Amino acid sequence: MALYESEHTKFMREWMEKHPEESREQQKGRALWWDKPPQALDTMKEAEAARVPNKAYYYDAN
Structure with a gap:
């Protein structure tokens, strides 16, 4: 444990x-x-196929 612990x-x-x-609520959040x-x-492949490459100078x- 650290030497200092904040308030x-x-x-x-x-x-x-x-x-x-509250631990369960944290996990839900x-x-x-x-x-x-x-x-x-297949969703990942569709997204990759639809991707448009960036230009060299944006x-x-x-």
């Missing part, structure tokens, strides 16, 4: 000890915003 960290540790149900299900192989109008 916020201490508060969060105590809060999580008193409210263990993470699953909603960050955990993405794997895509099907701002060139020609």
Whole structure:
């Protein structure tokens, strides 16, 4: 453990000890915003086929 622990960290540790149900809520939130299900192989192939390559100089109008 580190030598220094901020007031916020201490508060969060105590809060999580008193409210263990919040851990499940954290997991639900993470699953909603960050955990993405794997895509099907055919969907990935379609996306790759539809991809348009970037120009060498992005701002060139020609």
